[in-house]
Amino acid sequence: MNPDTYAKLYGPGHPARPAPRRRETGVAVVAGVLWAVALSLLGCLGFLALWAEADSGPTEGITLRWVPICLAIAAVPIGLLCTPAVRRLSVQARALVTGLAICAIAVGLVVWAA
Template identity: 70%
Template sequence: MDPDTHAALYGAARPARSPRGTGVAVVAAVLWAVALLLLAGLGFLALWAAADTGTTEGIPLHWWLIGLAVVAAPIGLLSTPAVRRLSVPARALVSGLALCSIAVGLTLWAA
């Protein structure tokens, strides 16, 4: 099709957006998946250990505190001005890196 005809029918031609940030998003997704898998495994083992010891009165307080700290660390990191200026894939990478390091540390501590 003639470029003038195309411009008359559909407007000015716009080049396709380059897929910037795709690699960063993939790495962030892998980090989040590893972190969530580790945390789910730790939660399963903690509940299994609690069930093995006999009756308890609910979930122990220190489990709630550890869970709160695990959730609060990436949220606190995301609220800093330096991270808020980043692109969305870069934010996911930074928070995924923080959460994955926390999950690996808890796994090593539990082992």
């Protein structure tokens, strides 16, 4: 590197300034809470459903019946992430949007099961 270029970039005339912090920590916290609630609801609901299924009789086809349901639930946030409007958002906003979608699905399944 040319010494003059280095002096212009990092010399005493140009003090180093840290990059401004982005203020999206609140969005990330809300997204994390939504994902935690959704995953805990889906985990508890899946446990109770498998327990009820195993209690009702033979257990040979339990996984074959529940795999399509789990794949459908997982396809919603993945499909949402593939849309161009969501791909343009920041990472925290994407997590919030998909967290809202999966939380709505989880709450709907719990209400339906109750």
